[in-house]
Amino acid sequence: MMAVAAAEKNREMFAIKKSYSIENGYPSRRRSLVDDARFETLVVKQTKQSVLEEARQRANDYGLTEEEVVLAKTIAENPDGDNSVQKASLMLRLRDGIGSLARILKTVENFKGTVTHLESRSSRKEGAQFDILINVNMTRQCLLQLIRNLRQSSSLGEVTLLAEDSISIKNPWFPRHASELDNCNHLMTKYEPDLDLNHPGFADKEYRSRRKVIAEIAFAYKYGDAIPSIPYTETENETWLRVFNTVDDLVPKHACIEYQRVFKKLREEKIFEPHRIPQLQDVSDFLQKNTGFTLRPAAGLLTARDFLSSLAFRVFQSTQYVRHINSPYHTPEPDCIHEFLGHMPLLADPSFAQFSQEIGLASLGASDEEIEKLSTIYWFTVEFGLCKEGNEVKAYGAGLLSAYGELLHSLSDKCEHRAFDPSTTAVQTYQDQEYQPIYYVAESFEDAKEKFRQWVSTMSRPFEVRYNPHTQSVEVLDTVDRLESLVSQLNLEMTHLTNAIKKIKLRV
């Protein structure tokens, strides 16, 4: 019980609380990735000071060592992580003999640590049999998680961090493998209706408890799990039906051809049906078949950095809850109706999927300011983008295709249309209370990608990354070996291309 209580205290101690309410400095009531990114930058700056001060003040209460306070401070200064390896020494007191050592070493391995030194001696402490000194190499984030994990073990009397060597922080941590997206679930707030008086579900206890049940699915989700189905209620299906019928009416006239093509396919495959909310796993399977994108359940709004980094792995973090029935045509936060009707059709389009992934890849290791710019680009393209189709302008943004009012506004003469140009779009301020006064129009997805690639090449990141779909990992192209491996793959692709051209010519 002591260990559990200590772990609880530590969780409280290290928690960085961020809530998306106006009272806490969030710039508006309308949610957007851009405001998320701005808010995150602000909170990170404030957190550096406040967490350090609080850590120092409360260190004695929690019985922490100075090194642990420094570790908490370092992580607070760089809450998105640091992937450089640190050396650390831990002192563990074993209650139940040496037998639990194997499990401890396995736990170190699970947190991607390497044991460099191990010593044991009989403990002089009452209630403990052995003291173990263990030196490990691991990242700070993993080290903190390891300490928390070990402290929850009933066979360990004490877990103390003795020393931790600092190695300079280079670039923000980012996931290298799709499984590490399990760490990318930093929520800005857990249950929005509980926190915001203006939320349509604030006064509805039943709705709030429903949101909690659905959120738990996302909290428990781990890489490789099947996404649990949700038996949606009659009310939730009714809400879906009302929005679905509206979108179904508007699609033929206003949606881009790529959206229409996939929307039709989703209907034919009975994944989209008017009377039944689709299940996340079914949609995820559909996307995987078409573009390799998959879905992960998200409990609520993630930080902009976490959300964007998932796209690098062709993973879209999707909410699973439904907006409140009292407000079927407007939701202050993304819900599954917005995700399904707004995002899913285009994530199944190869060209658009590639564009989304490139935004994600550009975000890996980017500075906070660049994350803000990428979020703004995401906002004006993936959420509110328009594109040319012959002489007409059509919508491809998810925020438009899942919202009747703004879709019609964006295609009316009440707003301004500008050509998509990442360098100006990235710094465009946007209207966060009403409809946008400005929308950006892409010549095509291919053209948008080409312009985006050129803009990304001007970013500050001192390395290049690429996604390897075979291993579901992101490779940093910073060694000759990795470049050689890439060249060898490109050679193979060139061979396929040359052979295909030859064979087509022979046929003509």
Ligand SMILES: [Fe+2]
């Ligand atoms: Fe969205």
